[in-house]
Amino acid sequence: MTLPAYLPILILLVLSTGFAVFSLWMASKISPRRWTPAKLAPYECGITPEDGEEVGRERFPVKFYLVAMLFIVFDIETAFMYPWAVAYDELKLFGLIEMGVFIGILLAAYVYVWKRGALEWAE
Amino acid sequence: MQLDLPNVELAAIAPEVVLSLTALLLLVFDALVGDRIKNGLHLPVLTSLGLIVAFGFAFTQWNDLDQTGPLMQLAGMVVLDGFALFVKLSLLVFGFLSLWLSREYLVREKLEEPEYYALTLFAVAGMMLMATASDLIVMFIALETFSLSLYVMVGFRRRSLISQEAAMKYFLLGAFSSAFFLLGIALVYGAVGSTNLYGVAGSGTELGMAQFLATTTPQGTGLLVLGAGLLIIGLGFKVAAVPFHMWTPDAYQGAPAPVTGFMAAGSKLAGFAALLRLLDVSLFQLRGDWQPIVIGIAVLTMIVGAVMAVVQEDVKRILAYSSIAHAGFVFTGILAASDRGVSGSLFYLATYGVTVLGAFALVAMLGGSEERAVRLTDYKGLFYRRPMLAGALSLLLLSLAGVPLTSGFIGKLVVFEPAIEAGFAWVVIVGMIASAIAAFFYLRIMVVMYMQKPDEGVAAIALRPVAGAVLALSVVATLALGVMPTPLLDLAEKATIFFST
Secondary structure, eight states, X not given: OOGGGGHHHHHHHHHHHHHXXXXXXXXXXXXXXXXXXXXXXXXXXXXXXXXXXXTXXXXXXXXXXXXXXXXXXXXXXXXXXXXHHHTHHHHHHHXXXXXXXXXXXXXXXXXXXXXXXXXXXXX | OOOXXXXXXXXXXXXXXXXXXXXXXXXXXXXXXXXGOSSOTHHHHHHHHHHHHHXXXXXXXXXXXXXXXXXXXXXTTEEEOHHHHHHHHHHHHHHHHHHHHHHHHHHXXXXXXXXXXXXXXXXXXXXXXXXXXXXXXXXXXXXXXXXXXXXXXXXXXXXXXXXXXXXXXXXXXXXXXXXXXXXXXXXXXXXXXXXXXXXXXXXXXXXXXXXXXXXXXXXXXXXXXXXXXXXXXXXXXXXXXXXXXXXXXXHHHHSOHHHHHHXXXXXXXXXXXXXXXXXXXXXXXXXXXXXXXXHHHHHHHHHHHHHHHHTOOBHHHHHXXXXXXXXHHHHHHHHHOSHHHHXXXXXXXXXXXXXXXXXXXXXXXXXXXXXXXXXXXXXXXXXXXXHHHHHHHHHHHHHHXXXXXXXXXXXXXXXXXXXXXXXXXXXXXXXHHHHHHHHHXXXXXXXXXXXXXXXXXXXXXXXXXXXXXXXXXXXXXXXHHHHOOHHHHHHHHHTTOOOOX
């Protein structure tokens, strides 16, 4: 390992940093600024914010996070089942047992989540 | 299309599988019928059962080792050798001790939940996998398994702000260190063309780190050295080595005291097991490159840990810095890169774990409700209030200081000696200076306990029989292994049987 061997990496580092800085600087110099209300509004998915409504500042229950998290866990389960279904013939009994283990673990998680009351909205 | 189905030899990781299944069973069982059981004794009992069955499996594998020799299993992902099994058995003992010591604390603080026990089981399983992994990817999964469990356990005192803060800091820095570890894996893969520590026999095309080093020229190892450095950083975080120790005092202080003990014992043993296998076995040929790094880490860790502990006023923080210093001593054993260094390090970690579990259990008991009494001034005149507990704590502290006739002394002996043999005498001298500094703050706690009168109206400390028995076990083990270390040293000797290609 000699230092000249790393020279191309250094050159690349300098070039890429230089390009980024140069682009930002040029854009700030020559780009036209014509602001419209739509351009100034915060970017959000879904419903357009109404006048007077403070989007993103209202409080909402932390339970949404829990539901979202649980959703992802069981969503991934389904995502794993598709490749298994496609390769079902080749995987034979091996695939069946492996999926059985996988679904069994998630089933245990489901029973736990349900019985511990994580799916109850009102408390 | 014809798929090549792997041969899954789950028997190789039977102890880990048993622990994970017990944890799942425990969660489901408690969710279904937990309300009907009043005293909640089913939780520790079920957990103990899992640990005992896992111990049985690991012990059988340990005995079979004489016939079968070291094995590589699960398509080269894990190895079963003396080293892995010694670490596994030690971890199961730690888990068992920690479990019953934690229970008293959890009941007292009204924190007893099935999740705590399940997380303990998952953590032990992850730590065990760490020692047995022969592929960096498996090692990473193991690292995350026990780290994620510990993040939650550190924050288990949900209503305590300091516990939440500790969990947050530990989580953020832990995630940060995982990134280093992953980049290290990527660089190793770039250099070697495989993430395996050894190389899978018979596959022909797939080299491992050890095989790669045996066949390559010194000029071709640059990327591997870089990758190994990042792996050392990632694991250095987990074992609390300086300069990656910043999270340790805060996490150790904020975590429930039994969890702190479990972290100090288990997380260190698992992290060092990975480091020992990585550096002293896979990268043995490369020791000229990693030894300077390890010297730097060892010297810094010993000195910073010992010096910083002197100025602390909180007993948990003192023990946190002391655990940093102890990590430094183990690094001298790694530095030796010899069989005796490995067995010495393992002996050190096993005895340190038993001692530190007892010490933190005592801190938990003496801390009282919500761990209010953990400052040094709260230990004033402890001898006059509870002579037995003060005596037990003194003995554990003397062992941590490395006083003869305790396991700590033998531990230091067996890590320092191989380092001198390997020609690192000056590192050992630094270690001895650090030990001398460290003796000061251990004695400081004892002076406060014996030579100052207790304040009036201090709350009485209740000691439950089960926790008392486990604590006595820890104290007796600390003393017995100091007087008669030979049996455990012989076992650690067998633990130097490594898998090799």
